[in-house]
Amino acid sequence: xxxxxxxxxxxxxxxxxxxxxxxxxxxxxxxxxxxxxxxxxxxxxxxxxxxxxxxxxxxxxxxxxxxxxxxxxxxxxxxxxxxxxxxxxxxxxxxxxxxxxxxxxxxxxxxxxxxxxxxxxxxxxxxxxxxxxxxxxxxxxxxxxxxxxxxxxxxxxxxxxxxxxxxxxxxxxxxxxxxxxxxxxxxxxxxxxxxxxxxxxxxxxxxxxxxxxxxxxxxxxxxxxxxxxxxxxxxxxxxxxxxxxxxxxxxxxxxxxxxxxxxxxxxxxxxxxxxxxxxxxxxxxxxxxxxxxxxxxxxxxxxxxxxxxxxxxxxxxxxxxxxxxxxxxxxxxxxxxxxxxxxxxxxxxxxxxxxxxxxxxxxxxxxxxxxxxxxxxxxxxxxxxxxxxxxxxxxxxxxxxxxxxxxxxxxxxxxxxxxxxxxxxxxxxxxxxxxxxxxxxxxxxxxxxxxxxxxxxxxxxxxxxxxxxxxxxxxxxxxxxxxxxxxxxxxxxxxxxxxxxxxxxxxxxxxxxxxxxxxxxxxxxxxxxxxxxxxxxxxxxxxxxxxxxxxxxxxxxxxxxxxxxxxxxxxxxxxxxxxxxxxxxxxxxxxxxxxxxxxxxxxxxxxxxxxxxxxxxxxxxxxxxxxxxxxxxxxxxxxxxxxxxxxxxxxxxxxxxxxxxxxxxxxxxxxxxxxxxxxxxxxxxxxxxxxxxxxxxxxxxxxxxxxxxxxxxxxxxxxxxxxxxxxxxxx
Amino acid sequence: xxxxxxxxxxxxxxxxxxxxxxxxxxxxxxxxxxxxxxxxxxxxxxxxxxxxxxxxxxxxxxxxxxxxxxxxxxxxxxxxxxxxxxxxxxxxxxxxxxxxxxxxxxxxxxxxxxxxxxxxxxxxxxxxxxxxxxxxxxxxxxxxxxxxxxxxxxxxxxxxxxxxxxxxxxxxxxxxxxxxxxxx
Numbered sequence: 001x002x003x004x005x006x007x008x009x010x011x012x013x014x015x016x017x018x019x020x021x022x023x024x025x026x027x028x029x030x031x032x033x034x035x036x037x038x039x040x041x042x043x044x045x046x047x048x049x050x051x052x053x054x055x056x057x058x059x060x061x062x063x064x065x066x067x068x069x070x071x072x073x074x075x076x077x078x079x080x081x082x083x084x085x086x087x088x089x090x091x092x093x094x095x096x097x098x099x100x101x102x103x104x105x106x107x108x109x110x111x112x113x114x115x116x117x118x119x120x121x122x123x124x125x126x127x128x129x130x131x132x133x134x135x136x137x138x139x140x141x142x143x144x145x146x147x148x149x150x151x152x153x154x155x156x157x158x159x160x161x162x163x164x165x166x167x168x169x170x171x172x173x174x175x176x177x178x179x180x181x182x183x184x185x186x187x188x189x190x191x192x193x194x195x196x197x198x199x200x201x202x203x204x205x206x207x208x209x210x211x212x213x214x215x216x217x218x219x220x221x222x223x224x225x226x227x228x229x230x231x232x233x234x235x236x237x238x239x240x241x242x243x244x245x246x247x248x249x250x251x252x253x254x255x256x257x258x259x260x261x262x263x264x265x266x267x268x269x270x271x272x273x274x275x276x277x278x279x280x281x282x283x284x285x286x287x288x289x290x291x292x293x294x295x296x297x298x299x300x301x302x303x304x305x306x307x308x309x310x311x312x313x314x315x316x317x318x319x320x321x322x323x324x325x326x327x328x329x330x331x332x333x334x335x336x337x338x339x340x341x342x343x344x345x346x347x348x349x350x351x352x353x354x355x356x357x358x359x360x361x362x363x364x365x366x367x368x369x370x371x372x373x374x375x376x377x378x379x380x381x382x383x384x385x386x387x388x389x390x391x392x393x394x395x396x397x398x399x400x401x402x403x404x405x406x407x408x409x410x411x412x413x414x415x416x417x418x419x420x421x422x423x424x425x426x427x428x429x430x431x432x433x434x435x436x437x438x439x440x441x442x443x444x445x446x447x448x449x450x451x452x453x454x455x456x457x458x459x460x461x462x463x464x465x466x467x468x469x470x471x472x473x474x475x476x477x478x479x480x481x482x483x484x485x486x487x488x489x490x491x492x493x494x495x496x497x498x499x500x501x502x503x504x505x506x507x508x509x510x511x512x513x514x515x516x517x518x519x520x521x522x523x524x525x526x527x528x529x530x531x532x533x534x535x536x537x538x539x540x541x542x543x544x545x546x547x548x549x550x551x552x553x554x555x556x557x558x559x560x561x562x563x564x565x566x567x568x569x570x571x572x573x574x575x576x577x578x579x580x581x582x583x584x585x586x587x588x589x590x591x592x593x594x595x596x597x598x599x600x601x602x603x604x605x606x607x608x609x610x611x612x613x614x615x616x617x618x619x620x621x622x623x624x625x626x627x628x629x630x631x632x633x634x635x636x637x638x639x640x641x642x643x644x645x646x647x648x649x650x651x652x653x654x655x656x657x658x659x660x661x662x663x664x665x666x667x668x669x670x671x672x673x674x675x676x677x678x679x680x681x682x683x684x685x686x687x688x689x690x691x692x693x694x695x696x697x698x699x700x701x702x703x704x705x706x707x708x709x710x711x712x713x714x715x716x717x718x719x720x721x722x723x724x725x726x727x728x729x730x731x
Numbered sequence: 732x733x734x735x736x737x738x739x740x741x742x743x744x745x746x747x748x749x750x751x752x753x754x755x756x757x758x759x760x761x762x763x764x765x766x767x768x769x770x771x772x773x774x775x776x777x778x779x780x781x782x783x784x785x786x787x788x789x790x791x792x793x794x795x796x797x798x799x800x801x802x803x804x805x806x807x808x809x810x811x812x813x814x815x816x817x818x819x820x821x822x823x824x825x826x827x828x829x830x831x832x833x834x835x836x837x838x839x840x841x842x843x844x845x846x847x848x849x850x851x852x853x854x855x856x857x858x859x860x861x862x863x864x865x866x867x868x869x870x871x872x873x874x875x876x877x878x879x880x881x882x883x884x885x886x887x888x889x890x891x892x893x894x895x896x897x898x899x900x901x902x903x904x905x906x907x908x909x910x911x912x913x914x915x
Contacts, residue, residue, distance in 0.1 A: 070858030204859030207796020207836035397860025645896025
């Protein structure tokens with residue numbers, strides 16, 4: 001255990017200010033344990049675990065602790081600080097934090113950056129502002145209450161005098177941190193809730209933004225790896241003769257398997273002096289594998305197996321009332337089976353990492369969503385102290401959950417350790433699609449009862465899918481509670497008899513989270529099945545759904561993800577209104593709706609499609625979102641637009657299959673994405689709210705595929721319960 | 732029209748050439764000395780003639796704005812202009828670029844001052860990774876068709892994947908760039 005230094009936070013702030021010549025503030029982030037201990041470490045090393053740094057020329061450097069992967073977090077988090085500071089946004093630059101526990105949790109996943117650190121970031125800004133006010137009041141020898149702040153100045157209300165923030169740096173640096181700060185009233189926000197542009201938009205559009213693959217170090221080597229095509233297969237032997245003959249190939253090294261959730265799969269790495277040579281070397285490596293236990297894995301057979309499992313009674317995960325009694329008394333019984341395939345993230349930038357291991361330290365540059373986990377993994381692998389590992393977070397060319405798993409960083413570290421040089425490891429697109437952590441394949445069985453009045457009296461939902469926990473605890477056969485809470489056990493319907501069960505399903509590939517995770521699975525079945533029930537009850541799907549959600553209430557009480565049903569109905573009504581639900585449509589057109597609550601956010605989408613000559617076209621998507629307080633309207637809108645396209649790709653093309661343990665898809669030609677000519681008009685409405693801010697990166701995804709299925713039904717009378725739709729020749 | 736433009740462009744660039752960058756000679760003497768003209772500057776490099784342009788410009792010349800996405804010519808992230816035409820630099824060997832003009836994302840601003848402005852104005856990028864390729868494709872489109880329709884944008888841009896799903900804004904930005912150009 002490390003020695004706890006007795007330096008208090010106040011003296012820490014003073015010391016730091018003296019050395020830097022600027023006003024620097026550390027942040028009190030929730031779930032940061034042992035802050036003092038870490039601060040003292042930083043004092044020794046001078047590692048800036050800080051969010052606010054003001055220079056005497058007025059430059060304001062704000063630190064973003066979360067990874068930028070397209071969700072605009074570098075802009076939104078720092079604009080919150082700048083808002084509370086009344087800072088001039090034009091003087092702000094953003095520094096990307098390295099992986100360090102001092103920042104609090106940095107995991108950029110679960111749609112939780114704004115949700116969890118909005119308040120702490122506000123406090124950071126407010127604290128800085130308060131100290132600047134105190135410093136100005138001292139200078140003027142007036143009471144602080146006579147001071148206000150505006151656009152990088154403290155104003156003296158008594159005589160209209162003003163002082164530039166930069167001119168207060170020295171004075172403010174001598175002050176103790178205030179014990180309490182007052183946060184702004186939302187009416188006074190200058191950036192929060194506005195349409196602030198991405199702080200990185202110029203770099204993004206000029207080719208200047210540095211992603212992982214853009215890192216260049218002196219004497220850096222380039223590497224590519226061959227891994228066993230079957231998950232957890234092992235290397236038997238390899239012949240490197242041909243690969244070594246390729247111009248530019250420098251060496252071939254063996255990388256052992258590291259048996260950890262985010263360890264390395266193991267394999268053979270080609271080291272070269274450019275990427276092309278490494279890729280060519282990879283092609284001609286002659287390798288014999290021991291395919292291991294997963295070589296029999298066929299996703300087709302597995303789907304049959306788990307589908308059989310959901311037709312049998314399974315492990316109870318929720319039970320209210322008595323579904324069996326209700327089924328006996330039912331006027332109508334509806335049954336449905338849903339089958340959804342594995343998916344893969346396929347971010348435009350493949351996994352990659354640049355690592356430089358030296359005698360007693362290691363530095364990494366990589367597009368990672370979880371820099372602290374990455375630091376820990378590298379530290380464990382190298383058997384070095386955390387303090388000796390630096391994880392620099394580059395821009396992420398998309399993440400979607402893939403880059404939360406730093407196996408690729410461990411690999412690069414292993415290579416650098418062997419070759420004793422800085423190295424950049426690239427995954428090819430084929431590696432990315434064939435050696436990933438996959439979204440779970442799933443089978444679901446649903447049974448509903450309707451009485452004579454058209455009311456739903458019973459709801460049985462049985463699921464089977466390999467669990468993400470299998471990646472952490474091999475052999476797990478059931479889903480986990482956090483997976484069920486993603487739209488299974490917290491269905492928003494007011495039905496007297498509800499039963500949810502989970503059947504067995506074992507993992508034969510690495511299972512991981514992908515944008516909106518099990519909400520994709522549950523959001524699909526629940527929304528399509530509810531639409532089927534509306535048809536069976538001979539009711540309009542919109543009114544039927546509103547009735548199904550029922551009374552205004554907070555539900556469910558036994559669940560982390562409690563929802564306010566009035567907000568759920570509100571987004572559904574807004575989406576329907578914007579889509580002009582109920583108006584007559586053109587020949588061959590249909591409209592479908594879906595509504596889902598995830599990551600504490602309420603989303604509804606109404607989709608208009610046409611099916612003409614058996615070809616599907618999505619014309620319009622109307623989405624309404626309630627994510628509480630909006631920090632950046634542009635970001636929220638963009639995330640909803642992007643989620644619509646992401647959801648369409650799932651509905652149209654998303655399918656990963658395995659045969660003999662090997663993934664059958666390999667690149668964007670057979671793992672297709674929606675392209676611009678398929679993109680519909682997308683209309684987004686954001687609900688105005690002063691509630692706490694909630695997730696936005698993921699909640700837009702789950703509604704899209706089911707709304708498309710329901711729209712196809714409305715256009716054609718045909719109900720598709722398997723994805724993707726390309727398998728039916730519709731796209 | 733395109734031809735005239737290219738001729739004018741070539742003429743302009745003969746005057747523009749200023750920095751001649753020599754990379755370090757590699758130890759492999761079977762590599763060839765190859766001269767490339769990129770964004771109006773001459774580069775000489777020692778490389779295998781079959782190396783795709785993508786890796787030559789990224790790993791040897793250090794121009795990292797052009798991105799790897801698929802390596803198979805199916806996603807458009809690596810798009811560059813070769814004598815005005817959009818090509819997939821991940822599958823086009825440098826031998827095919829000899830004696831031709833290459834334009835990469837780093838040179839888009841010199842070719843069309845409205846495109847990036849429109850992209851910025853409408854906040855098109857999310858993660859931004861595919862946008863260099865998108866902008867290069869859009870540049871090729873506007874060079875040949877200064878006022879494209881929605882359908883024309885669709886067919887010119889359908890070779891570029893954006894996993895973040897920024898298509899709606901890309902379409903708007905191309906219209907905006909065309910509009911700004913015609914107003915000027």
